[in-house]
Amino acid sequence: MDHFQYRDNQLYAEDVPVEQIARQHGTPAYIYSRAAFEAQFRAYDEALANRPHLVCYAVKANSNLAVLDLLARLGAGFDIVSGGELERVLRAGGDPAKVVFSGVGKQPDEMRRALAVGVRCFNVESEAELFQLNAVAAEEGAVATVSLRVNPDVDARTHPYISTGLKDNKFGIDINSAERLYRQAAELEHLDVAGVDCHIGSQLTEVAPFLDALDRVLALVDRLQAEGIAIRHLDLGGGLGVRYQDETPPEPATYIGAILERLGQRPLELILEPGRSIAANSGILVTRVLSLKCSEHRNFAIIDGAMNDLIRPALYSAWQDIVPVVPREDGNRRCYDLVGPICETGDFLGKDRELDLAAGDLLAVRSAGAYGFVMSSNYNSRNRPPELLVDGSQVHVVRRRESFEDQVALETCLPGEA
Numbered sequence: 001m002d003h004f005q006y007r008d009n010q011l012y013a014e015d016v017p018v019e020q021i022a023r024q025h026g027t028p029a030y031i032y033s034r035a036a037f038e039a040q041f042r043a044y045d046e047a048l049a050n051r052p053h054l055v056c057y058a059v060k061a062n063s064n065l066a067v068l069d070l071l072a073r074l075g076a077g078f079d080i081v082s083g084g085e086l087e088r089v090l091r092a093g094g095d096p097a098k099v100v101f102s103g104v105g106k107q108p109d110e111m112r113r114a115l116a117v118g119v120r121c122f123n124v125e126s127e128a129e130l131f132q133l134n135a136v137a138a139e140e141g142a143v144a145t146v147s148l149r150v151n152p153d154v155d156a157r158t159h160p161y162i163s164t165g166l167k168d169n170k171f172g173i174d175i176n177s178a179e180r181l182y183r184q185a186a187e188l189e190h191l192d193v194a195g196v197d198c199h200i201g202s203q204l205t206e207v208a209p210f211l212d213a214l215d216r217v218l219a220l221v222d223r224l225q226a227e228g229i230a231i232r233h234l235d236l237g238g239g240l241g242v243r244y245q246d247e248t249p250p251e252p253a254t255y256i257g258a259i260l261e262r263l264g265q266r267p268l269e270l271i272l273e274p275g276r277s278i279a280a281n282s283g284i285l286v287t288r289v290l291s292l293k294c295s296e297h298r299n300f301a302i303i304d305g306a307m308n309d310l311i312r313p314a315l316y317s318a319w320q321d322i323v324p325v326v327p328r329e330d331g332n333r334r335c336y337d338l339v340g341p342i343c344e345t346g347d348f349l350g351k352d353r354e355l356d357l358a359a360g361d362l363l364a365v366r367s368a369g370a371y372g373f374v375m376s377s378n379y380n381s382r383n384r385p386p387e388l389l390v391d392g393s394q395v396h397v398v399r400r401r402e403s404f405e406d407q408v409a410l411e412t413c414l415p416g417e418a
């Protein structure tokens, strides 16, 4: 179900008119739906109900404390890639025993903190990291539970910047060297080898690449088992895509059904790390049209949202739907480029969009709940937008709009001449 729907010819976020939210809180603004986040998380959790599992939401997709909080209340685990994400999970009331720690550049202090709070598992990405983690755990008198992130060399058939499972990518350990490393890991005193991990990319719209990766990972699990290295869990990462335009990604239940069928009777716990498929369509970015600038060549709608607020269109040429908050039919439909106030040609949120617009109109950029606010910046010294979470008829400000003082709080001018 879509939690951003038109009623009486205007867009609602759950039970609140988006126009009312924009009037009260200004634009640009991110608006999230609690019910949407919950429904997407449950879709995963319920499809896995008959099997030992842990759904570890990928914090990087949307790390607002309120989002982590609502997911923690549903029993979610979390996939983190930094000390900062770990602190966010803890601050939001997440259970460290349900946290998996991924990432290619974990630092000793991050490892120490993760060991101290008792994270569930470290997804180790290299030989160097394996030995470093063992050394840090030894210093702390601890044993780190690990899985190795293997790179199964499958083509996720997604955007090259978000494809991670090819042998040319920086991620993971070549699946063919993994056995040797598992043997070494099993010998290290401060490591407990528990699982095998892989993540092949993001915004996958087909099941086939996931199954190709799974087959290769299962073959590895069997070889390890034969050598007496018992694998207790399988972490298949995240990556399930969403519909931005006309993609037809499988539903979580379909994707999970296919995985479970391949797993058969193997007594492995399944861990997944979905981010986008939980968050993307749980949020919108609302922006106002500042002015229209039409010429013979091109029509521009200059809007108050920009690439600093949502960088996906500029960075990946990503297409996200842009819809009017209160549609008008003045018979002035035109094809617009929706551009922000930033001094870059790449500063657009959408191009060639058929819309009927006037200055002052509100637009909603759909599918902005994942990799939206988290990738925002202060470029051009713009204050970052607020994040608002709608819950039924209530609107919670879960991050207030930044002020200029927030922006300069960490900076100082030079000391005066002596």
Ligand code: LLP
Pocket: 058, 061, 079, 102, 103, 162, 199, 201, 202, 203, 237, 238, 239, 240, 273, 274, 275, 276, 277, 312, 316, 370, 371
């Ligand atoms: N696990 C690992 C190890 C990951 O690297 C990622 C995403 C995920 C899980 C979650 O994947 P998801 O379910 O969200 O596809 N900024 C890009 C996406 C980068 C994804 C990076 N890794 C975008 O805006 O499209």
